[in-house]
Amino acid sequence: MTNIILKYTIREEQVLREFLLANNISRKTLTRIKFDSDGSIKVNGREENVRYLLKINDIIEITLPSENFSEVVRFIDKPIDIVYEDPYFLIVNKEINLPSIPSRNLEDESLLERVNYYFKKKKINTIPHIVTRLDKNTSGLVLIAKHRHVHALFSNMEIDKYYTALVNGKVKNNEIIEAPIRRVSSSIIEREVGEGGEFAKTEYWLEEYISDKDISVVKLKLYTGRTHQIRVHMKYRGYSLLGDGLYGGDMRLIPRQSLHCSNLAFIHPITDEMINVRVDLPNDMTNVIINK
Template sequence: MKQVFTLSWTVDNSFEGVAVREFLKEHDISKASLTDIKFRGGAIEVNGKHATVRYILQKGDEIKVAFPPEKASESLLPRAIPLDIVYEDEYILVLNKQPNMPSIPSREHLTWSLSNAVLYYYEENNINSTVHLVNRLDRDTSGLLIVAKHRHVHYLFSKAQKEHEIKRVYRAFVHGKLVGKETIEAPIGRKESSIIEREVREDGQFAITHYTALRQYSSFTEVALSLETGRTHQIRVHMAYKGYPLLGDTLYGGTNHLISRQALHSYELTFFHPFLQKTLSFTAPLPPDMQKLQIVKESRFF
């Protein structure tokens, strides 16, 4: 039997005499969620009995919210693709995505995507949800990302992401020799001649990337990068704009004689878990094709 997603609280002094509606608002239950609970099979209980949002709370009351079940889109099909699960609890998955796999289905990959794999995992483990990707990675970018197991959890993590409370550090290999560190602040927009390619342009969206050189090789450099914004292809565009395109990134001026895809990996992920009330941090080692770049001769550390 599939489980229903629920949340529960014990009312303390600060919420005595407050209506359930205000209590839930203060606990980040959105109006949309309340509408779903009311009309799509959810429930609100106080001390084990049904209650409306107008119920006035007393200290010690036990509130329980049962959210309505979620149903995946009929166009999203489950597929038995192995997942590299770095962390899991009842609220989220942290996954290490393999390279050469899109995050969501496309016309070219209707059933070969991370979302197809997650849906299959949910069905096999009786997780009553659809797929909520908190962040996505390009098809050829590997590494860490967060999947929320419920719409409300997705809402909280998306809110944290907009407020820059989810920190990601990437590793990349770029053409050329870099030293030190730099911040790139340059707006990014769609290139007029392409539906895929982006470029730095005055009318683009505000974008900031920080990079630090880690190790220099004969013709390329390993770098660590962090983002203050999350524009499409941001790292790839910014590094190409500075004259240091990613190895393997033929779309933005890189060459693929050392690696067949852009050499970009979501290496470290840190965030505050709103339900566990603590900060979690994870790292994922470089995949084999990027590890091979680290053994190229004529390198030196900084």
């Protein structure tokens, strides 16, 4: 079995405890490393205590403790489209009609349960943690951490999430929507813009206008992560997504909301590299654009 190992090269002299806190190794994580049998903190290959004075070019290796699946977890042997993977996380291109996480309906499979099987098959000694979740019928990129610590690192980072949507009519070239979103009082699912809702911010750009179909291809960026945010904000501006029956979208050309997470960009939480992953539109959205 393979544990997750965080590796760092020291750039300045400092006490190990200070380095760990500066790199968001929480006291809770330190406690688990100390008391779990398969966790460790090594400097140049030797275990050291947190009072150790680090020197320039020292190599720190932090072996994160293993994580165990609960007894009720399902492992589903179905394909997952991995577009990026390293020792700390993976990015998957989720298909439509697939929930990100398990639902109460046991007949529904989920992306997470497929990733569970992948972890078990690859002998990854942890459990997957979904960082960016998509609605069941929204396709595209989903970021999945390989350890709760990596998940916690992402929670303190900015992740740029870009989507592509199809709407009727010609939208403005660029607009920022700042409008609070609340639950519709008569529904447990539907949301709306209204007073008392949570702050929500979306930006969009017109990428292409298909005049013979009166359809706009729109690029969007989420600055907040409210439920159904893009769908609600675009309806609010009078541009419901094609196929989005819940929010008044035209159902004639596509049977699901035409929304696809096409791009994720962020600074790697361990290596500080820029990660910028893109995927093409799925066939159902492409067919709406190109078919005459």
